[in-house]
Ligand SMILES: Nc1ncnc2c1ncn2[C@@H]1O[C@H](COP(=O)(O)OP(=O)(O)O)[C@@H](O)[C@H]1O
């Protein structure tokens with residue numbers, strides 16, 4: 001399933017006059033500050049290892065100066081590593097000649113920049129077609145394609161404008177269309193949305209997620225914003241002072257921060273908004289499958305609860321209480337004791353199910369699209385997960401309810 | 403030692419030594435110019451042919467056609483009727499005051515000098531922008547070219563090539579070329595790093611980056627350099643006329659020696675009119691090509 005596309009091994013980057021000369025210090029494990037003070041060289045990246053799979057959105061996150069831009073510029077060798085291996089599919093990127101590297105950049109990867117990087121002297125259409133014009137594709141063909149991509153990102157009608165005539169959000173859409181227009185498999189995005197207003201930013205995030213559902217690109221996305229990382233990342237790597245401190249899925253990072261640094265990052269995240277029901281639910285222990293009242297009472301005794309979920313061959317049906325079973329006589333049809341209560345989807349955002357969870361007197365059943373009972377979400381597990389987070393987060397979610 | 407006069411008087415080198423140095427340098431250069439003068443002169447022959455042809459062309463074109471062409475060019479470059487009217491009136495006055503032929507000669511040499519300066523200056527500027535070492539070597543040379551009094555480098559040029567159009571062009575180009583070199587270098591170095599990086603990231607090679615990104619984005623700065631180069635070339639006209647360049651400079655020179663105030667003033671004004679015309683036209687052309695840089699915010 002997960003097919004590795006990009007591999008980075010033991011990557012080091014030192015900035016300065018003679019990087020090779022300080023590599024011994026770096027390998028001895030001296031700190032970035034020490035090395036800077038002693039030799040005047042900046043340690044940009046230190047022993048980075050990562051594997052990026054085909055079709056995933058891989059987010060690299062870190063504070064300003066942590067080496068994110070340096071990192072992403074290694075994938076297409078805009079920056080040369082001091083040491084290390086970069087492999088894309090089976091190509092050793094470090095072994096490419098200048099000409100081969102040009103071809104590699106033209107066809108394999110495209111890039112979106114923080115301050116857009118558009119050419120101010122070219123029209124929007126020419127900007128989008130830029131990659132193809134570099135490849136020597138003829139004008140009619142590249143303009144046709146550029147028009148299609150402009151339409152996809154919602155900028156049809158702006159073809160003849162110049163970038164300076166567009167708003168920031170529109171300019172970045174042009175940047176995105178330019179990146180998509182070359183049909184490159186890999187998309188590098190260096191803080192692509194960081195320069196945008198929050199509202200526009202979240203629109204762009206949605207658009208990216210939507211596009212990705214259709215296109216299945218491999219996207220390397222840089223951000224300094226954990227909320228953004230959690231929202232769009234399939235996996236996240238966290239950089240600190242040029243070192244990788246943790247890699248994992250958003251849930252892993254949120255629930256098991258590897259170091260104090262990551263924990264500090266994660267602390268301010270609104271977990272209710274970042275986690276899904278799936279990550280919090282418990283396996284469904286209370287489940288009965290009998291379809292007569294007598295058998296049901298038997299099963300109910302065994303699970304030692306006063307209610308259970310009734311699952312038939314067609315999947316989840318509803319909840320059955322011990323009280324209802326005892327009150328019923330043998331003639332009562334079984335369907336009558338089954339009570340319908342709201343159920344939630346496994347991929348629902350936690351925040352969206354808080355009201356139901358709190359209002360229901362039972363744990364909520366988690367039911368997937370096929371009608372299968374996947375788990376149960378109790379008030380208690382909800383409180384545990386959200387309670388870990390800062391009180392501010394809890395206050396926020398109760399505000400949302402009120 | 404008893405002789406302590408070096409305390410009050412600078413201990414300068416022996417007069418005879420200095421004389422020897424001067425003599426040997428001068429004669430070495432003279433030998434050099436005797437030896438290679440002809441070769442160097444023939445190297446410039448094509449330029450001379452062009453110069454003569456172009457001057458003849460300007461002089462033989464009927465004045466009304468010439469004015470029509472100039473006004474047409476001014477309009478094409480600036481799209482400003484006001485500027486066209488100004489140019490028309492200036493040329494009518496120039497002709498009326500009997501300075502038509504000299505003005506044509508000056509325009510011819512200024513045009514050629516500007517073309518030569520651009521043709522040499524932009525590549526040199528590109529080279530400087532590419533390499534810090536080239537920049538470190540060329541910058542002091544430009545400083546010398548701009549501050550050295552023009553008369554000083556007129557001497558070797560005249561010794562080498564004699565008096566005439568070519569030495570004039572060389573002197574004017576040496577004097578006027580630094581701005582276009584400096585501003586080409588500066589303009590390219592100031593190109594937005596991210597835009598250039600974008601070009602590289604999409605696989606542009608060095609030539610595609612230069613022609614597609616660096617030069618177009620540096621163009622406003624380069625145009626400012628060209629503009630200054632033209633102005634400096636015009637201000638060199640009088641000095642160049644001392645070594646036989648015909649045009650508006652010669653009557654000025656004559657009126658200095660003969661104290662003809664009015665002649666000097668009129669020819670001086672004609673030079674000023676040309677300068678203002680070149681300046682305004684090149685500036686409004688530059689501005690017009692940069693229209694797209696002005697952001698029209700439309701949400
Ligand atoms: N060209 C360079 N020369 C020297 N130091 C650099 C250079 N580029 C980046 N750095 C240093 O590398 C570190 C990481 O920078 P960068 O990758 O831009 O961080 P980020 O994108 O995460 O903000 C910083 O300490 C920065 O000063």
Ligand SMILES: [Mg+2]
Pocket residue numbers: 068069070191
């Ligand atoms: Mg950065």
